[in-house]
Amino acid sequence: MSNKEQFIAAIQKSYKTDRPVIHLGSAILDGEILTEARVNLPLRMMNRHGLVAGATGSGKTRTLQLLAEQLSAAGVPVFMSDIKGDLSGIAQPGTVNAAMQERSEILGTSFEPKGYPVELYSLSGQKGAQMRATVLEFGPVLLSKIFELNETQSGVLSVLFKYADDKDLPMVDLNDLKKVLHYLAEGPGAAEIKADYGSISSSTAGTILRKIVALEQQGVGTIFGEKSFEITDLIDRVDGQGVISLLNISDVQDKPALFSTFMLSLLAELYQKLPEAGDLDKPKLVFFLDEAHLLFKGAPKAFLDQIEQVVRLIRSKGVGIFFCTQMAQDIPVSVLSQLGNRVQHVLRSFTPQDADALKQTVKTYPKSDFYEIDQILTTLGIGQALITVLNEKGIPTEVAATHLLPPTSVMGPMVQADYENHIRQSSLYAKYKDPVDPESAYEILTRRMEEHARTEAVSKEEKKPAPRREKEEKSVVSEALSSPLAKQIGREVVRGVFGMLFGKSTSRTRKTGGGLFGF
Incomplete structure (x- = not known):
């Protein structure tokens, strides 16, 4: 048996399954695309999480689009961030052209243009249905990441949340957070918390307040409030197809800590609210975190611990997470070790740092009898990737340099008129459009502070000494003398x-x- 035949047999055996799969493409050996060496990702292994990595312009976004399309077709809902606003075309059928037909024929398939059910979301409310979360839902760890607080400041933020929990003070928006901060740092609550929680210095309170105000001035404070996004809206289907939920962050892409942390908050809520599911034939939802390096950049340990916990435990809820970034080294080792499915696009090796990154990436792949992995990683073309996934038994498959299938929907954004029309027709856009202002910590503490001020005023009045009479009473003698x-x-x-x-x-x-x- 020739080397080529051995390779085809190894790929077919490694990727063989009778269960539903995501068909990624066909394997490449010595520059030849081998149609019969099909590379598949079992649907039931999607909740073992994954990584899509590669240099800029290598085709990562289109790989995400391909995965989202096939998941939707299999009835699996998808949530993904749209960094540049160019994924909305998934809602519309692609264009038939010679290049697409040729690529499909090489891979042994036919190109059939197709659009998929898409829901558009936005953190600003300008690019889709408004996504919101309350301050309490975010919690102190995630908020500390957004505000870029140090350890001491993060500790103070935790005190605010603990006090709000203990005293039944709903913190809905940033006004609530500012009011609680003022009440405990400079208001009547300062003396109240000293024994049980510790005092809050004016300098630390001032720093946190400036961070809150800065976020408000950037125009994205609207993500905190009611009506809070209901996480079950992500797990939706239309005519048997999973809905692809796109969070358009093109208008806040200069605030990576904000949108990356918001997406993590959604994951945390999914973990809290979804019931245990065990191993399913296909996941309930697959979550794609694009530009994942932004999530981990400068993250404190408490934040990293929370990510690791969510990634490790959410699998049992039937949710899969795929991180998308340039290099595997962008992901902490504790998280990277839990990503069983790898799709690695071409890596550049122009600098000593690139060479070191390449060596580290090679070590994350199983040993191959058919490839020099370091060489193949630097010679992949656009739309090609080095792949290894978990088979049905949870065993890593043969490493396969793969010529990927093209997406069947539009590879780009919808035209503006279509985009706006798509938003207007959305029931979720109408559902979340108008904010709700319930009674919360701001109103409760405002009344409490006003009552405290009235009590203080009455107390001061009672303690005030009686005024002296301007004229003493005249004695009988003085009156007589004055006659x-x-x-x-x-x-x-x-x-x-x-x-x-x-x-x-x-x-x-x-x-x-x-x-x-x-x-």
Whole structure:
């Protein structure tokens, strides 16, 4: 048996299954596309998570589109971020052309243009149905990542959440968070929390407040509030096809910490709300996290621990997660070790750093009897990838350089008029369009602070000393002396005394010819 025949036999055996699969393409050996060496990803292994990696322009986005299309066709809902806003074309059938037909024929398939059910979402509310979450749903760990807080500031944020939980204070939007912060740092709550929670310094409170205000000024504070997004809306089907939910973040792509953390919050909510499912023939939902390196950049340990926990445990809820990034090294080892399915597009090796990354990537693949993996990774063409997945028994398949199938929908965005019309026709757009302002921490603490101010005012008034009388009560003697008769008598006495002093007192004195002192 020739090397080629051995390779085909190995691929067919490794990827063989009688269960539903995602057909990715056909294997390549020595530059030849071998139609019969089909590379498949078993649907029941999709909840073992995966990685789609490769250099810029290598075709990662179209691989995500291919996966989303086939999952939808198999009745599996999909959620994915649309970084550049160019995935909305999935809703419309692709265009038949010679290149597409040739590629399909080489792979032993026929190109049949097809559109898929798509729901458009947005964090700003401008590009689709508004996605919101309450501040409490986010929690202190995820908010700390968004605000880029240090360890001390993150600890203070945790105190705010603990106090709100203990005192039944619903924190819905950023106004609630600011009010709780002010109440505990400078308001009546400062003394209240000192013993049980610890005091909050004004400098730390000021830093957190500035972070909140900065986010509001960027115009994305609207993601916090009600009506909060119902996670079950992602698990929807139309005519037996899974709905592809696209979160268009082209208008907030300069705020990676925001959208990446928001997507993680959705995953956390999925884990909390979905029941245990065990091993299913196909997943309930597949989650694609594009530009995954942004999720982990500068992330504190508590944040990384939360990601690792979600990835490890959400599999049993029937949810698969695929990370999409440039290099496998962008993913922490603790998370990377849980990604059983790998689709690696071409890697560049122009710098010493690139060479080191290539060596590390090679080590993540099973040993191959047919490829020098380091060589094949640098010579793959656009629309080709090195693939290994888990078979039905959970065993890694043979490594296969694969010529991928083309997507059957439009590879690009919908035209603007179609996009806007698609949004207007969405029932979910109408459902989440208008915000709701329920009574929450802001209103409760405002009333509490007003009541405290009134109580303080009354207390100060009661403690205030009685005012002194301007005039003391006059005694009987003073009243008598102030009468007209007394005043007249006084004047006579004074005149008499002074008269005697100056020799003008009485006639008798004048007659004797001398004054008091004999003058």
